[in-house]
Amino acid sequence: MSAKTSFPISFSLANTHVYVHQEVIAAFQQARQKKFENERFGVIIGSKNKDDECYWIEHLTKPHPGDQSSFTSFTLEDPAHQAIVNQKFIESEGHLAYLGTWHTHPEQFPEPSSVDRRDWRSCLARNGDRQLFFCIVGTGEFRFFKMHGGRFNRMRMTHHF
Numbered sequence: 437m438s439a440k441t442s443f444p445i446s447f448s449l450a451n452t453h454v455y456v457h458q459e460v461i462a463a464f465q466q467a468r469q470k471k472f473e474n475e476r477f478g479v480i481i482g483s484k485n486k487d488d489e490c491y492w493i494e495h496l497t498k499p500h501p502g503d504q505s506s507f508t509s510f511t512l513e514d515p516a517h518q519a520i521v522n523q524k525f526i527e528s529e530g531h532l533a534y535l536g537t538w539h540t541h542p543e544q545f546p547e548p549s550s551v552d553r554r555d556w557r558s559c560l561a562r563n564g565d566r567q568l569f570f571c572i573v574g575t576g577e578f579r580f581f582k583m584h585g586g587r588f589n590r591m592r593m594t595h596h597f
């Protein structure tokens with residue numbers, strides 16, 4: 437199995453590269469928000485190379501009944517998200533961990549709102565020991581953002597075919 441076929445899209449910023457598994461891409465495409473639907477969201481789970489800043493996103497969580505969501509916002513409240521992260525961590529003997537969050541926007545080319553940026557800053561504050569990535573799934577494309585130089589920057593997408 438070639439990594440390039442299982443992870444057909446990557447996002448880069450400076451020396452950091454995030455590779456996204458095809459099943460995660462399919463889940464993002466399926467989650468695209470239609471008019472008048474509530475936002476969809478969850479956490480992203482993956483691994484990191486030991487010797488460089490390459491990350492491999494392999495799983496995500498989806499909305500659970502205990503979460504709150506509306507057309508323009510969401511809150512990850514259901515304990516299922518953390519339970520799934522813990523289960524993946526144990527199953528993978530510590531390789532798979534929480535790498536950030538994803539959520540949908542009802543716009544073609546999604547940009548983070550001020551609420552998103554505030555939420556992402558609090559995610560970073562709670563996880564000071566690692567890099568985190570934040571995905572917004574728009575109706576046209578999905579985009580990854582990461583903190584770089586004190587603000588959130590969009591990562592550059594590359595296809596591998």
Ligand SMILES: [Zn+2]
Pocket residue numbers: 539540541548549552572
């Ligand atoms: Zn948002």
